Amino acid sequence: AQSVSQHNHHVILSEAASLELGCNYSYGGTVNLFWYVQYPGQHLQLLLKYFSGDPLVKGIKGFEAEFIKSKFSFNLRKPSVQWSDTAEYFCALANDYKLSFGAGTTVTVRA
């Protein structure tokens, strides 16, 4: 069985601070990994994805994530957050056509 765990439930930070959200997964085989974001009142949107190749992937709005196979991790980073980054962030794992989500991290950016 595959599972995704996100370490932080709620993160509060100030504008211009750096952000890192942890994501670990459990699955021994080949995986596709995603970060989705849900802004208040909006639907889930894809931030970035990793299928293969360069383990450092860049997404929209200045986000990036690093796949570390040995640690079963896919952490999300942004060097300088903005107020508009306030949202809920979900890590997801796809394998054997199944897409599983972590519990999510709520990020609140204070102006």
Add this chain to the structure above:
Amino acid sequence: EAGVAQSPRYKIIEKRQSVAFWCNPISGHATLYWYQQILGQGPKLLIQFQNNGVVDDSQLPKDRFSAERLKGVDSTLKIQPAKLEDSAVYLCASSRLETEAFFGQGTRLTVV
């Protein structure tokens, strides 16, 4: 391209009543997912279709939930009878084979 369409956006029903949700995926997307998202939790997969066949329904409470995808396009998810704990947002998503999923706006169900 048009996104995933879901209706209704909101629904309030009494417990023991029945309810149905509709989803129209992005054209050409063979895979369709239904997720349940309870407040404060991540989306939980209820059922996944590949064209009109079921790939995974292991977490679907089959005594009360049912879903179908006729002709491999639109899908409906039904709850009968509803319980208070079914209050959640029901998300529909679609994807091409082994690519990222695109989500609809969801249906917020409140069972009173």
